Amino acid sequence: MSAPSTTNPGTRARLFPTINWRAARAMLLSEGRLLLRNPGVVLWTAVLPVAAAIILGSIPAVREPSKDLGGLSFFQVYQPILVFFALTLLAMQALPDVLTRYREMGVLKRLRTTPVSPGLLLCAQLALILAVAIVCMALMVVIPPLGGAPWPRNVGGFVITYLLGAWALLGLGMVIASLFHNAKVAAGFGSFLFFVMQFFAGLWWQRPNMPGWLRDISDFTPSGAAVQGLTDSSVGHWPRALYLIVLAVWGVATSRLAIRFFSWE
Amino acid sequence: MSVIEVTGLRKVYGERTVVDGVSFSVEAGEIFGILGPNGAGKTTTVECIGGLRQRDGGRVTVAGMDPANEGSAFREVLGIQLQESRLPDKMSVIEALDLYASFYPKPHDPGELLERLGLAEQRKTYFAKLSGGQKQRLSVALALIGNPRVAILDELTTGLDPAARRDVWDLLEDLRGTGVTLLLVSHFMEEAERLCDRVIVIDHGRIIAADTPEGLAASVQADQRMSFLPSAPFDLAVLRALPDVHSVVLTGERAVVTGTDNVASAVIIALHGRGISVGKLRVDQPSLDDAFVALTTGNEPPLTPGESSAEPSGEPSAEPSGEPSGEAVAR
Numbered sequence: 001m002s003a004p005s006t007t008n009p010g011t012r013a014r015l016f017p018t019i020n021w022r023a024a025r026a027m028l029l030s031e032g033r034l035l036l037r038n039p040g041v042v043l044w045t046a047v048l049p050v051a052a053a054i055i056l057g058s059i060p061a062v063r064e065p066s067k068d069l070g071g072l073s074f075f076q077v078y079q080p081i082l083v084f085f086a087l088t089l090l091a092m093q094a095l096p097d098v099l100t101r102y103r104e105m106g107v108l109k110r111l112r113t114t115p116v117s118p119g120l121l122l123c124a125q126l127a128l129i130l131a132v133a134i135v136c137m138a139l140m141v142v143i144p145p146l147g148g149a150p151w152p153r154n155v156g157g158f159v160i161t162y163l164l165g166a167w168a169l170l171g172l173g174m175v176i177a178s179l180f181h182n183a184k185v186a187a188g189f190g191s192f193l194f195f196v197m198q199f200f201a202g203l204w205w206q207r208p209n210m211p212g213w214l215r216d217i218s219d220f221t222p223s224g225a226a227v228q229g230l231t232d233s234s235v236g237h238w239p240r241a242l243y244l245i246v247l248a249v250w251g252v253a254t255s256r257l258a259i260r261f262f263s264w265e
Numbered sequence: 266m267s268v269i270e271v272t273g274l275r276k277v278y279g280e281r282t283v284v285d286g287v288s289f290s291v292e293a294g295e296i297f298g299i300l301g302p303n304g305a306g307k308t309t310t311v312e313c314i315g316g317l318r319q320r321d322g323g324r325v326t327v328a329g330m331d332p333a334n335e336g337s338a339f340r341e342v343l344g345i346q347l348q349e350s351r352l353p354d355k356m357s358v359i360e361a362l363d364l365y366a367s368f369y370p371k372p373h374d375p376g377e378l379l380e381r382l383g384l385a386e387q388r389k390t391y392f393a394k395l396s397g398g399q400k401q402r403l404s405v406a407l408a409l410i411g412n413p414r415v416a417i418l419d420e421l422t423t424g425l426d427p428a429a430r431r432d433v434w435d436l437l438e439d440l441r442g443t444g445v446t447l448l449l450v451s452h453f454m455e456e457a458e459r460l461c462d463r464v465i466v467i468d469h470g471r472i473i474a475a476d477t478p479e480g481l482a483a484s485v486q487a488d489q490r491m492s493f494l495p496s497a498p499f500d501l502a503v504l505r506a507l508p509d510v511h512s513v514v515l516t517g518e519r520a521v522v523t524g525t526d527n528v529a530s531a532v533i534i535a536l537h538g539r540g541i542s543v544g545k546l547r548v549d550q551p552s553l554d555d556a557f558v559a560l561t562t563g564n565e566p567p568l569t570p571g572e573s574s575a576e577p578s579g580e581p582s583a584e585p586s587g588e589p590s591g592e593a594v595a596r
Contacts, residue, residue, distance in 0.1 A: 026367035030360060037355040106350030112317060113345035114411065115337035116368040 023116045024124070031124045035132075041097065045089040046136045049082040050143075056082075057144025070208035072235065075149055077208070079140065080230035081201050083162070084223055086136040087169055088197045090129050092190040095173035098125055100183040108264040118264050122174075130166055137162060150234070157233030164247035165226030169197075171254025172222065178261040197223040207231075219243070222250045268293045268328055268415055268446045269314065275322035276309050276470075283309045285470035286323070293414075296437070296447045298461035298478070300454070302561050306470040307450045308348060311417050314448070315345045328414055341369060344413035346404045348420045348450075354393035358384055358403055361392065362410055369411035382406050382436055398429025402436060409445070419450040434459055454553040458482075464553075468561050481556045488512075488523035489551070491532065494544040495520055499536065507531050519545075 035042065056062050062074040069077050102108050102121065111118040141158075145151050152158040172193070180186035199205070201223035207215055218224030225246040229239030269291040276284040284306045291297040301307045312318040314325055316332030316339060325332055328342045352361055362375035379385045382402045387395060395403065401421060408416050418437075422430040437460055440447065451457055457464050458478045466474040466481070474481055488511055501520075504513045509531040510524040522532055529548050536543060 020368065023367045026364050030356070030364045033360070034353050034355055102353075105352070106347060107352065109317070110347055110350045110407070113315065113340065113343075113347065113408075114365065114368045115340040 020116060020120075024120055027116075027120050027124045028127065031121070031128055035128055041094045042090075042132055045086055045094060046132065046139075049086040049089075050136055050139045053079055053082045053140040054143050054147070057149030058147035060148070063149055068209070069206060072208065072231070075144070076231065076234055077202070077206050079144070079149075080227045080234065081198075081203055083137050083140050083230060084165065084201050084227050085198065085203065086140070087133045087162075087166055088194055088201075088223060090133050090136075091166075091169035091173035092176065092194040092197065093187065095125065095129050095170060096176040096180070096186040096190050097183060099174075099177040100180060100186045103177075103181065103263075103265065104183055106265070112264055122262075126170060126174075130170065133166060134162075152230075152234035153236030154233040154238060157238045158230060161226060161229035161233055161239050161244065161247070164244055164251060165222060165229070168222035168226070168247045168250035168254065171251050171258060174258035174262065175254050178258050178263070181263075197221070200224040201227045220246055222247060225250075266293060267291060268295075269297075269448065270326045271310075271314065271323070272325075273323035274310065274313055274320055274325060276306075276313055276318065277321045283470050284313065284320075287467065287470070287472055288323075289465050289472065289475065291415075291446055291448060293446055294442070294444055295462045296441060296449060296460050298449045298451060298457040298464035299467060300451055300457055300464050300557065301467035302452060305467045305561075307452075307467055308419055310467065311345075311419060311448060311450055315343060315417055317345070341411055342414050344408035344411055344416040346408035346416065346418045346421065348423070350404065351400075352392040352403075355391050357389050357391055358395070358399075359388045361403065362406060365407050365410045371412050372410050373412055375410065378406050378410060381439065383432065396429065397425050398432050401425060401429070401433055405433070405436065409440075413445065415446045415448065417448045417450070421449070421451070422453060422456060430456075454557050458553045466557065466560055474556075474560050478553050482551055482553045484556060489526055489528050489548065490521065490523045491529050491546065491548045492516075492519050492521040493532075493546045494518055495536065496542040496544060497540075499539060499541050503535060503539065504532055507535055 056075050056078055065071050065073050099122065108118040108121065111121060141152060173190070176186055176190050176193070180189055200218040200221040201207075202210070202218070205214075207218060207224065207228060210218060215224075219228065219242065225243040229243040229247070232239045232243075267290040269289075271290065272288045274284055274287040275282065287306075287310055289297075299307050299310060309318065313320040314327060314332060316335035319333060327339065330339045330342065332339060332343075356364075358379065359375060362378065366372035366375050376385075376388075379388060382405065384399060384402055384406065387399055390399075392400065392403070405416075405418065405421070408418065421437075422433050425433065434456065437447065437449075447460075449457070449461060461478055463475070463477055464481060465472050474484070476484065495518075501513045501515065504510050504520075504522060507524075509527045510522055511528075512523050514521050522528060524531070529546075533543050533546075
C-alpha cells in the first residue's frame with residue numbers, strides 16, 4: 001500500500017463529503033426512538049400552545065374582528081403567536097438542551113472517532129425538531145377550522161414565512177448550543193431568550209397595540225417579523241418583503257455563527 | 266511492519282509543552298502500553314495519534330496514513346475508546362452497536378461481538394442500567410465494531426471494581442492474536458504487566474522508559490522482600506549474618522527481610538537449622554509498580570529529568586491508583 005494512494009481519498013472525502021445514507025437513516029431512526037422514549041420536553045412544548053389554539057378557535061366571540069386589535073379578531077392575532085410559541089420553545093429549549101448534553105456526555109466526540117461526522121447527528125436533531133414543530137403548527141392550523149375558526153387565507157405566504165422563521169429560530173438555538181457548553185447554562189439562556197422572543201412576538205402586548213418605535217424594533221426580530229408575516233398571510237395578504245428578508249438574514253447570520261463556533265467537545 | 270509510527274511528536278498548549286518529542290513505533294498485532302502518572306500527556310499523545318487533536322510538531326502515521334489528514338479511510342482503520350464517553354441513557358446495547366455498525370463498510374456482526382464481550386444478556390438493556398464494567402465493555406465493543414486494524418483504549422479500567430476490571434482484561438486477552446493492534450493507555454501497572462507486550466512510560470510529556478513490562482520491572486532491580494511469622498522468637502543477628510540478607514526488621518510478630526534473589530531459601534534454611542519454622546510466608550518480586558514509582562519520582566535517574574514545576578494537566582484527572590502491588594505471593 002503506497003502512501004499517496006491512501007492519503008488522497010481521505011483528502012478528497014473531506015473536501016466533498018459523501019453522505020453515508022445508511023448511517024443517516026440509522027441516526028435519524030435512533031434519535032427518533034430516543035425522542036419517543038423521552039417525550040417530556042416535546043409534550044410540554046406541544047400541548048400548551050396546541051390546546052390554547054384549539055380552545056381559542058372554538059370560542060365564537062374570539063373570532064369577531066376587534067377594533068382594539070386593528071380590525072383583526074383575537075384568534076387571528078393569537079394563532080400566529082401560538083404557532084411561533086411552540087417553534088420558539090423547541091428551538092430555544094429542546095434543541096440546545098439535547099446538543100449541549102450530547103457534547104457533555106462525549107457523544108459528539110465519540111462520533112468523531114468514526115467515519116461519520118458528528119454533523120450528521122446535528123442534522124438528525126434539527127430534522128426531528130423541525131418535524132415536531134411542523135406537526136404542532138399543522139395541528140394549530142387544521143383543528144381550529146373544524147370548530148368554525150378561519151383557515152389561513154394565503155397558505156403559500158404562511159408556509160414560506162413559517163419555514164424562514166423556523167430557519168432563523170433553529171439557527172438561534174444552534175448559536176446557543178455553540179456558545180454555552182454547560183447544559184444548565186444553555187437552558188437558562190434559552191429560557192431568557194424565549195421570553196424576549198415572546199415579548200417581541202406580542203404574546204403580552206399585541207403588536208397592533210405596541211407604540212410605533214417598539215413595533216419597529218419588533219419588525220427586526222425573528223419573532224416579530226415571523227408573527228407579523230404569518231398574520232398577514234392568514235388574513236390573505238402576502239407578507240411584506242421586509243419580514244421575509246429579516247428572517248432570511250437571521251437565518252444566514254445564525255447559521256454562519258453556529259458553524260463558526262460549534263465545537264464537538 | 267509498524268502499524269503506528271510516531272516520531273518527535275510535540276503538542277503545546279499556550280506556554281506549556283504537554284507532549285515533548287515522543288517517538289515510538291507499534292508492530293501489527295501488538296498490545297502496546299502507554300503508562301504514566303496523571304497529567305503526564307498520555308491522553309494528549311493518543312488523541313494526536315487518533316487525529317482528534319492537531320499536533321504541533323513531529324510525524325505520525327497509522328497504517329501509512331497521517332491522522333492530521335483524517336478522512337473516512339483513516340477512521341475505518343482506527344477505533345478509539347475514549348475516556349469518559351457516555352451514551353444516551355435510553356439507548357440499548359444492541360441499538361448502540363447497530364447504529365455504530367451502520368457507519369462502517371465492513372463492520373463486525375453486532376450480535377457476535379456482544380456474545381464475545383459477554384454482553385449478550387444485556388442486549389436490550391438501556392445504557393443507564395448497565396454496570397460500570399458493562400459500560401466499559403460496550404465502549405470497547407463500539408471501538409471494535411468497525412473491524413479496525415488498530416484500537417486505542419484510553420483508561421479502560423479506571424473506576425471499575427476489581428472483578429469488572431478482570432472481566433475487561435480477559436476480554437483484551439481474547440483479542441490478542443486476532444490481529445488487532447491495541448494501544449492501551451493506563452496509569453495502572455497491573456494492567457500493563459498482565460496485557461502489554463511492550464510499554465513506554467511518559468512523564469512530563471517525555472518518554473522516560475521503553476521496554477517490556479518484565480524488562481522494566483527488572484531494570485529497577487530492587488531487593489527481594491520476604492515477610493513471615495516465625496514459630497518462635499529468635500535473634501535477628503542470626504539472619505543479619507547471612508550474606509544474602511541486607512536488612513531484617515520486626516513489625517509486630519512478623520519478620521521482614523530484604524536481600525538478594527536467594528534470600529528466601531537462605532533464611533528458611535538458617536531458621537530451620539535452629540528449629541524455627543516459617544509461617545505465612547510472603548515473597549514480593551519487584552513489580553512494574555516499583556519500577557514505575559522509581560521512574561516517575563526520579564529515584565532512578567531517568568533518561569531526561571523532566572521539568573519539576575508546573576504539573577501539566579492536559580487530561581481530565583482520574584483517580585490515582587492506590588492499589589497494592591504485590592502479586593507474587595508464595596504460600
